[in-house]
Amino acid sequence: MENIAVIGSGTMGNGIAHVFAQNGFKVSLIDISEAALEKGMATIAKNLDRQVKKEKIDEAKKTETLNNITTFTSVKEGAKGADLVVEAATENTDLKLKIFKELDEVCDEKTILASNTSSISITKIASVTNRPEKVIGMHFMNPVPVMKLVEIIRGYSTSDEVTERIMEMSKKLGKIPEEVNDYPGFIANRILMPMINEAIFSLFEGVAGVKEIDSVMKLGMAHPMGPLQLADFIGLDVCLSILNVLHDGLGDPKYRPCPLLINMVQAGKLGAKSGEGFYDYGHGTKDLVVASTFKK
Structure with a gap:
């Protein structure tokens, strides 16, 4: 998996985009608001500057990371060709169901759909798609660039293969994934x-x-x-x-x-x-x- 789409450019979304881009993935950052995208990219740049100041990365890595991110205001455009989509929109069930229904229609059959939800049922989210075995939870912690944990949530129909791939991808981001089952609040919350x-x-x-x-x-x-x-x-x-x-x-x-x-x-x-x-x-x-x- 090389191409990642992130839905939502708020605190969690821009943090997730930052981490993927810094680790060499091509990222499409998607938000319906152009102003929100600009704010999200400014936050990423500011956080990268902080890393440079602390000598965790150099200026070249900062530039490379920013160049790995492309912004979109259209889900159809931004999610095109994505191997993985990570939804990080507001914690609202109806909104998430709407987004996943659209993603299922516009994404390739092979695309894995993940949600950064902190409490909403992955099984329920998966139910509005035709690929429930490819729907999974990736609950990152805030602030994403700093916190090591990713809570990986298996929905009722999430396949072993998809779970294993997401666990391995999380490790490539420098994170520590922990697998949990799909019950309200999962473990963290x-x-x-x-x-x-x-x-x-x-x-x-x-x-x-x-x-x-x-x-x-x-x-x-x-x-x-x-x-x-x-x-x-x-x-x-x-x-x-x-x-x-x-x-x-x-x-x-x-x-x-x-x-x-x-x-x-x-x-x-x-x-x-x-x-x-x-x-x-x-x-x-x-x-x-x-x-x-x-x-x-």
Whole structure:
């Protein structure tokens, strides 16, 4: 496999395109928005500059990586001739089903279709295609160029051959793939999101404050980032979406999203990307500043 198409140029999409391109693959980066593509390419260039500064790559490698990426606003044009398509669009079931249905129609029969979904059923995604054996999950971690794990999710019909090929390809990217089966939240988010949700419940119920909750987990459990800061980094809307998938898919009340999380998302307090979540990101310093109020 040499030609890769990536759907979506946001945080995950541009990171995935970056990693494939840096490892010698020809990448088509696809997004319906030209502005989003420009922003995505600017992010890739900025991250490459950071690697150059740290002497992990040289200027020649940076130029080669950028030259390996071509942008498209059309799925039909961008996915043409791709050996593998990695979808990294918004974590929305209807949108992903629509994309995969289109990909199935425009891609060659041999093309493997992968989703970077963090919680949505690969089996359900595969059901809208005529190639369920060639549909698989490739759940990269954020930030993609830095994090080593790729969670490889087998749908109900994903073939052994496709799974093996994607596992090997992940290793060629310098990643460590771990294979899991297709159940809500897979492994990463089935374990992570209840922890984040419980941290939010602890805040909601007045057990401790934001700083205290995060400090306990960082200092006591050796977590590099506290659960509330991590939630801000992921995006509170994304956390809520994944918890809803877990709650609906498994039917267990322990996955019920905290009311505080629901209210914050409805109020537009989505974390780092909106400028405020559990922390305030508009204060202009490098120090974390706890957001001023949390209304139950």
